[in-house]
């Protein structure tokens with residue numbers, strides 16, 4: 001890893017990443033509250049690292065345009081592997097967070113780490129050469145659908161993907177790509193994408209993912225709340241009185257996920273004679289108004305609504321974003337969650353609450369991975385996992 005950036009350089013990068021247009025030296029100085037001249041050292045350092053560039057955009061009329069700066073898209077490359085319960089995506093992003101490429105593998109996570117990661121790493125290596133990014137410094141983010149120890153990047157006793165428990169994902173990936181690797185929970189990546197790309201003004205943002213599992217992610221004052229070890233936000237395995245003692249795949253009974261997780265919905269609807277194999281099948285049936293599926297999903301979503309209400313009471317978020325494949329079922333899902341939140345939370349907690357569906361699409365995990373990569377590259381967050389990285393040679 002190169003020398004760490006100065007605090008001033010980090011702030012400059014933070015300002016530039018949040019702007020949609022290049023920023024003049026005068027405006028940068030105003031953001032930092034310093035004189036223009038004092039920026040020279042940090043700007044020179046950032047240009048020499050190729051992290052920023054002078055914008056080539058010229059003013060349309062009159063006079064000499066002011067010198068403006070923007071992030072250099074080639075400054076770094078972020079590879080993202082987003083492992084989900086029933087599909088895995090790989091993407092490549094530039095230093096502005098723009099996705100250059102993405103690929104999809106439809107495979108259940110239970111197929112095991114070797115199968116899924118071998119495909120992901122090979123795909124990522126291909127993308128790096130295809131996009132001629134071999135010379136650019138690469139950072140790899142891996143999102144996993146289970147509890148990830150923040151300090152070490154290990155998956156700890158996952159409720160699903162039990163064949164991943166204890167598997168050293170970082171060692172596997174670094175043995176095939178010589179780059180620092182960060183392992184993160186998949187819903188945390190979604191939460192980061194929602195905050196950075198759609199709700200940067202949110203002070204307390206809660207994301208609920210309704211997919212094969214039910215997960216939660218929290219961004220508070222711009223930072224992911226991972227908890228002491230990385231287990232924060234695991235709303236799917238909180239208990240619900242409405243779950244009526246249903247058996248969960250984590251071993252407990254009465255979890256929210258045991259009723260409202262995609263896997264549980266599939267099991268129940270199959271037992272009632274419907275032809276469904278995954279959460280998308282379920283969502284499509286609800287969208288098309290199939291009565292058995294619609295009634296059951298509505299009841300299951302009330303369980304989610306109750307759990308989200310408890311989270312709202314505990315955290316008083318200003319923004320709750322509902323994400324995941326279940327959104328394909330249509331507006332009814334969001335409406336049922338909203339109903340539960342307003343029924344069970346106190347008025348003060350819901351007074352200015354915005355409860356919205358994610359609009360970032362199926363690549364949201366990749367987009368979030370790119371944002372985490374930028375956070376790390378600009379020096380805005382320190383990941384203890386990176387201290388564990390030793391280059392291959």
Ligand SMILES: [Zn+2]
Pocket residue numbers: 159236237248249250251252255257258
């Ligand atoms: Zn559970």
